[in-house]
Amino acid sequence: MATVSEAPETSQELSEVLEDLRRHLLWQEEDGGRVLQVDARLAAELRGAGLPRPQALARPPAAKAAPPAQPVPAPQPAQAPRAPAPEPERPMAARPAMPRAAPSPEMLLEVPPQSRPIAGALPGVVEGERPTLDQIRRELGDCRRCKLCTGRKNIVFGSGNPRAELVFVGEGPGADEDVQGVPFVGAAGQLLTKMIEAMGYNRDLVYICNVVKCRPPGNRNPEPDEVTACEPFLRAQLRAVQPKAIVALGKFAAQTLLRDTTPITRLRGQWREYEGIKLMPTFHPAYLLRQPAEKKKAWEDLQQVMKFFGKQPGQRG
Template identity: 45%
Template sequence: MGGSPLITNELTVEDLTARAVGCKRCTLGETRHSVVFGEGNLRAGLMLVGESPGEKEDETGRPFVGPAGRILNKILAEVGIRREDLYITGVIKCRPPQNRLPKKAEVSACVPFLKKQIELIRPKIIICLGSLATKTLLDPKAKITEVRGKWFERGGIMMMPTYHPAAVFHDEEKLAAIREDFRQVKEAYKKASGNGPKAPG
């Protein structure tokens, strides 16, 4: 759906957030309760990109606070990464009705926000959580089962795809794979930053 184009010279994440809150670039702007833009450390060297908000995210305006978020928090704690050391967002900022998969037009409408977030925050490493983030940021033809746990470089940023935490609900064996991927990311981030995310406590 039409709507004004994104301003290309946004100076701050706050400016971009305000623009997202008023966005009507696709029909999700008519059905959402909240815009789930993202949260975390704006100077984070590590960014997590998921898919789209679920029911709890839509209610609160925060990413990964529902069942998948609890899985993510568990994994972060197990590998010794604090959530406050990250910036977390999604490809889609508004919840698709009944948590259906986002449509291509919705992805196209929302991707400029994600790309601008990445430009402003300038992370060293991005973790692509699930298929949509992987296809959006790496390769539209990528298959998550083939690329998860592997490193890719895009625009000077190292990226690793892994399974979305929600995948654990359908296949518990994926939990170990996600945990191992996050361990790799933590070690790589330590090397990239000189110290890396601090362990809890």
């Protein structure tokens, strides 16, 4: 049990603690630090003990300051906020692989022709086997693979000898071909018939087809997605016929088969190869109707084809 003489000493010690606390609070306020919140109940008890209310004093020397009864965090000088530490990069193996969308037809034809992937086999045709034209036509069906289907009257598949030694490949059907469903029957087709006969053939002995099987509106050029949609059928037709030589009529036929963007004016007249088959690029008959002076060059190209087959002008069979 404490004696009466101990009370003043206890009061003196508590007064010293409060004095230290008051000095610390004044120092915090002067330096912009946080203000320590004193519990209201504790303050009332201290006042009930007869202790004087703290008065503002000048900041005492740091050497005389005693540690407070309960440690108070020292104020931190104002600093610019630190940027958050960068998150360590996860190893590539830990990242989930994002599925890659299949390339669109437009993407496939935006690259140079020599870099485009070759069209694969048709679903209804066994890879490595020689298909028949009937198989390919059945696989083509009522084709809806590109937008040309919306304006066509007929699919123009091809015509002629299914085992021909010579194949003519054009660009696409025109108005007359769209109506009849047969390739090269209009004005350009009539000129092609004369060219074939001058080579010593007739239409029944050769095979004729186009890159695209439906007429482009207004006889415009085929667009990249349309060429891509039809190209597998053209290549299947050539595998079915297996000719000894191909005459590519115009730039679309030559550039599609050869994967080459060289203009037809420079491609023509020079033997090339398509999958081991001799290929002669020349002008399209429709172009020759517009530019009759170029017929001489086209005839020179066809004479090279005749020489390849050992034919003379006017020779039949």
